[in-house]
Amino acid sequence: LTNYPQLLLEDWYFEICLRTRWAYVRKWGIDRYMNTMLRSLRFKHLKEAQSLVSNVDSGYFASPAREREVLMKMLSIQKHTSNLNIEHTETKKIKIKAPTIWSLIRQSSISSMFSFYPRLFWYGRHFSITFTFLNACRKYGKLHASKMLREYLVWKLTYPIFSIKNKKPLEYISLRKLLRKNFFPGISRDNPVMDLLRKGR
Numbered sequence: 001l002t003n004y005p006q007l008l009l010e011d012w013y014f015e016i017c018l019r020t021r022w023a024y025v026r027k028w029g030i031d032r033y034m035n036t037m038l039r040s041l042r043f044k045h046l047k048e049a050q051s052l053v054s055n056v057d058s059g060y061f062a063s064p065a066r067e068r069e070v071l072m073k074m075l076s077i078q079k080h081t082s083n084l085n086i087e088h089t090e091t092k093k094i095k096i097k098a099p100t101i102w103s104l105i106r107q108s109s110i111s112s113m114f115s116f117y118p119r120l121f122w123y124g125r126h127f128s129i130t131f132t133f134l135n136a137c138r139k140y141g142k143l144h145a146s147k148m149l150r151e152y153l154v155w156k157l158t159y160p161i162f163s164i165k166n167k168k169p170l171e172y173i174s175l176r177k178l179l180r181k182n183f184f185p186g187i188s189r190d191n192p193v194m195d196l197l198r199k200g201r
Helices: 006-028 030-039 047-054 065-082 101-106 110-116 118-123 125-140 142-158 162-166 175-180 193-198
Strands: none
Touching (some): 030 047, 101 110, 110 118, 110 125
C-alpha cells in the first residue's frame, strides 16, 4: 500500500511519539510527565505505578468508585506538588520515582524505556532507526525484523536522493478548480441541473 519500507514507517511512529513526549517535558517538566506516565493504564502492571496508586487509595470504595477516588487524590497531589510556594497542607506529598532500566527489564517491559526516558532517547534520536529495529525484533521476531532491515537498506540505497532537490514543488488544486478545468470526463446521461451543484454552487 506504500512505497516506503515498513521499518521506516515504524520509525516515523517512534519519532512522532518522541517529539510529543519531549514537548510535554519541556512545557510541564519531567516530574509532571512521570506522574502522568505512572497514572496511565498502559503501565498499571509496573510495581512503581502500583506503589503510586496504593499511596492514594484508602480502600474504602470499590471499583469504579475507587478509580474516581484515586484520580481525584492524584489530581490534588499533582496540584500540590506543582506549586512550590504553597505551604504544607494535609495532602500527603508523594515522591514520584521513575522505574529504572533494570527494573523494566526484570518486569519484562523493555519497550517502556521509550516512555520513561524521553531525554535519553531525544538526545539519541539520530539513532532512531537502530532503536526501531531493536523494538521490531521484540515485536515481530528476529527473522521478520531482519527482513524489514534488509528492505530498508535496499530502499535507502536505491532511493534517488538527488532527485528530491530537482523535483518541482507539487501544485495543490482544489476540487472546484478541477471541475472548472473540466478535468473529469462528462457524463452523457447526466442531468444538466446537477452541473451547478458539482461546481460548488
